[in-house]
Amino acid sequence: MKEILDKINKLKIDLNKWGHAYYVLDNPIVDDAEYDKSLNELIKLEKEYPEFLTSDSPTQKVGGVVMEKFExxxxxxxxxxxxxxxxxxxxxxxxxxxxxxxxxxxxxxxxxxxxxxxxxxxxxxxxxxxxxxxxxxxxxxxxxxxxxxxxxxxxxxxxxxxxxxxxxxxxxxxxxxxxxxxxxxxxxxxxxxxxxxxxxxxxxxxxxxxxxxxxxxxxxxxxxxxxxxxxxxxxxxxxxxxxxxxxxxxxxxxxxxxxxxxxxxxxxxxxxxxxxxxxxxxxxxxxxxxxxxxxxxxxxxxxxxxxxFPAEVKETKLKNIFATVGRTGRITYNASLEPVQIAGTTVQAATLHNADFIIQRDIRIGGKVKIKKAGDIIPEVISPIEDDNYLKLEKWIEDKVCPECNSDLERVEGEVDQYCINSQCPRKIVRGLEHFVSRDAMNIEGLSIKIIEKLFENNFIKNVGDIYKLNKYKNDLIKLDKMGEKSVNNLLDSIEKSKNNSFDKLFFGLGIRHVGKKTAKTLAINFKTIDKISALTFEDLEQVNDVGPIVAKSVCDWFAIKQNNDLIEALKQEKVNMTYLGNEGTKNNDKITLKSFVITGTLSKPRNHFRDLLEEYGAKVIDTVSKKTDFLLAGKEAGSKLEKAEKLGVKILTEEEFLEMIGE
Incomplete structure (x- = not known):
């Protein structure tokens, strides 16, 4: 069962990442066919193993998210x-x-x-x-x-x-x-x-x-x-x-x-x-x-x-294969192509995912390849064309060192991806900074990837703590190409404002592997401060709803590194908030706050009304009844969820009992 759960969690991580890029950043990173294939695989697994279905699953999500700059x-x-x-x-x-x-x-x-x-x-x-x-x-x-x-x-x-x-x-x-x-x-x-x-x-x-x-x-x-x-x-x-x-x-x-x-x-x-x-x-x-x-x-x-519509497939020549490194150190391989028209745009590059993808398909530099681009998104190399020329070409060999810092690449046991584990790799640092200032994290406007690269190259920032020291270099920043006084003032104001964010945004922004936005918020709600989280054991973390062994180990490993703890101290010195502030307007009710609820059956108002109400009180609304569920809010014709709750001894509330509980 652990293998199934790991597969489901991997699909969720990928789909959430791809969905964020598509709906929020307007910068899709996979084509529709790849997304739909993974989504359908997740739907199938959740039907077969309903105990692993959670409310934050991409299968339960409608579209993108609301951008904070709009009402x-x-x-x-x-x-x-x-x-x-x-x-x-x-x-x-x-x-x-x-x-x-x-x-x-x-x-x-x-x-x-x-x-x-x-x-x-x-x-x-x-x-x-x-x-x-x-x-x-x-x-x-x-x-x-x-x-x-x-x-x-x-x-x-x-x-x-x-x-x-x-x-x-x-x-x-x-x-x-x-x-x-x-x-x-x-x-x-x-x-x-x-x-x-x-x-x-x-x-x-x-x-x-x-x-x-x-x-x-x-x-x-x-x-x-x-x-x-x-x-x-x-x-x-x-x-x-x-x-x-x-x-x-x-x-x-x-x-x-x-x-x-x-x-x-x-x-x-x-x-x-x-x-x-x-x-x-x-x-x-x-x-x-x-x-x-x-x-x-x-x-x-x-x-x-x-x-x-099916993906449009074209043929072109593969000129080269090059690697890039992400914020976690994960290596992604890309194809440099002879330009080809596909789905209305000229394509000169495509993703090759990881080394195993290239080796299993025996894709060779200098040969012809098939590429697809469904939904007008970033194209993908599908396979080589095995003509006479292809057979004369050398087999491709995976990179052994990081393309940015020349450090040896490593593989995590059980995973296909290679990683650069050098904490000082410049590209990892830049991509980590980009994640830290992103909308779902600290939401610092004015720090685009190009500005971050410029500040990094000019030695203004080397880690996220340095962002909060930029006010000391205001005049120097103004002199940088394309910065200007107005944009620098706006940037510094946004940095200062971010110090007051709720701790969950900071925790997500730190880029701890496997800690997504929802997990960061779950831990922040449960433990309130970074000091309490840093003191938790693996066993403590594993007991938290929606936090499994992979996340627990990742959090413990992160806090075990002295450099990371030094970073937290530096952020504290800059008066960056380290406490969970809760949702705006969150109400407190000891009977409900931090409790988990499942809603089922027909109620007097749509389920979203009760979901919003529960979340106002800091409760967690999930979709599947389990032993960890605190309450089932049951309306008429409740069905199988009611039967399961009765069997597991979960407390069942009628709508009237629930409203009485919150005093309405």
Whole structure:
């Protein structure tokens, strides 16, 4: 069972890392196919071993996260993501699942392109645009109204003067505008966008709406949320057109899965001719009245599915293989390629993952390779092309030393990755600094990777403690290329502000291996200060919910290194907060705070309401009942979770008992 749990934890770590890069940083690091493959593997394992399913699993997550620089806005109805189909068999299974939920077989589908952009919710009050909100985490989005107002295809006022009208769709950037923006950024010596989706997301999240206006964003709208007004999706789209919204013309009513599949083929044939990117097709039941009958999972509607296009595969020459080192010292191998056009962009590099990946596929420098790039994300070398030339080439041999510091590389037992274990490796230090200042960690604005590299090269910072000494070098910083007085002042203000962060952000920022954002917060909630955590034994840590032996060992090993303890003392000297401050507005209740809850059954309000309420009191909401569960909050028709709780002796609360417990 340990092997299964380790596999699940590894998948979670990878998926969370990839999801963060995609949704938050707008800088995807793997293609859709790789992500979907790992996600489906995790779903399968969690179904087979439900005792290992946790609330923080990527399978329970809808989308990205809310960026702190924007005001949060709670969606009236969650913005759910869609489950995926990859072939005709998946579509037939989708249809079979619908038939299990409804008796009437007389229904049809609406099929339309899946626009590769950023999901948006538009809210109109009395006919006027009130809010433009991103999906965010599905429950809370980012209020980007000022930028939405710059999109010419989105009307600021509509003919429907109802008190509340919500319309959802996708903001995108045309291929033509994308090329113009990248050419301009290249001329200004700025980093170019990887693809139109990233450019659209980055533009919509600009604090300066004049930048958004200059980039000519566009939007297709496809959901009219008032399902009482119309009975079908197709009729609601006609209404959107009447109100001057841009609706995609490739949408079509299909009477059965055969027609659905034929229209998918038609849309795929049109893909290259379109001036906007699509990464698949969305299929949904056309009849609104069936939505509630067919129902929902925790993260997806059962009445809709996204058909993902297969990865585009091209051939090119592999010019070289080079290694890079990450903040933990992990070595990643990359391919330098002869330029090739794929999925709308020119590709000159691709990932090769690790040494085992290259050796097992016998990929050789100088030979031709197949590369894929699904979803317009960073490409991957799939395999070599074994022609006559290939057989004459030398086999590739893995690197033995770090590409940055020349230290010997080592492998951790049981892992495929190589590591540079030199704590003074310059690249490890720079990437560690980048992690420390990131949004989920200390959130220090103004310290981009390029600025960090510049400060490191000029000996201003050598570790995270040096960040808090930069105020002593203000005049020297101003003289650095492209810094300037205003940006330096803003940077120093952000550094000073970060000293007051809750300790969990600092703990995550330290970059302790296997300690992710959630684990850092769990430990901070349980032990409150860094001094208490540093004094814990392996056995103490292993007893904490969601902290297993791998994390426990990693934390103990980190605090066993004198250099790390010296760093903590240096941060204390700079008055960086080392205490958990809790969530803003957190309430205290000895019966609930730090206790674990599972919610099941039908309650008087949506489960998210009770989840939010519990989290306000510092409780942990999990999805699976176990011996460690403190309470089961059970509504009507509670089912198997109630039976399991009774069997394990978990305390069961009715809604009335729970409300009495919190005094409401």
């Amino acid at each position: 949060k806005y709670k969606h009236k109805l969650p913005m759910l993501s869609l489950s995926n189909a990859f072939n005709k068999e998946d579509l037939l299974n989708f249809d079979d699942q619908i038939l299990k939920e409804i008796e009437n077989k007389n229904y049809n589908f609406f099929v339309e392109p899946k626009i590769d952009g950023l999901s948006i919710s538009l809210i109109y009050k009395n006919g006027n645009l009130f809010k433009g909100v991103t999906r965010g985490d599905g429950v809370y989005g980012e209020d980007v109204t000022s930028n939405v107002k710059t999109i010419k295809s989105i009307p600021l006022s509509i003919s429907d003067k109802s008190d509340y009208v919500e319309i959802r769709g996708e903001v995108f950037l045309s291929k033509n505008e994308f090329e113009k923006i990248n050419k301009q950024r290249q001329n200004n010596d700025e980093e170019i966008f990887a693809n139109p989706r990233n450019a659209a997301a980055g533009t919509l999240r600009q604090l300066d709406s004049s930048i958004a206006a200059s980039r000519k964003l566009d939007a297709f709208l496809y959901y009219f949320m008032d399902r009482e007004k119309f009975h079908t999706h197709s009729d609601s789209l006609k209404y959107l057109e009447e109100m001057d919204f841009k609706v995609n013309k490739l949408g079509k009513i299909c009477n059965n899965i055969e027609e659905v599949y034929n229209h998918i083929q038609f849309i795929q044939e049109q893909r290259e001719k379109l001036d906007y990117e699509i990464d698949g097709v969305v299929i949904k039941i056309n009849d609104f009245d069936l939505y509630e009958k067919v129902g929902y999972t925790a993260k997806s509607p059962k009445w809709a599915i996204a058909f993902k």
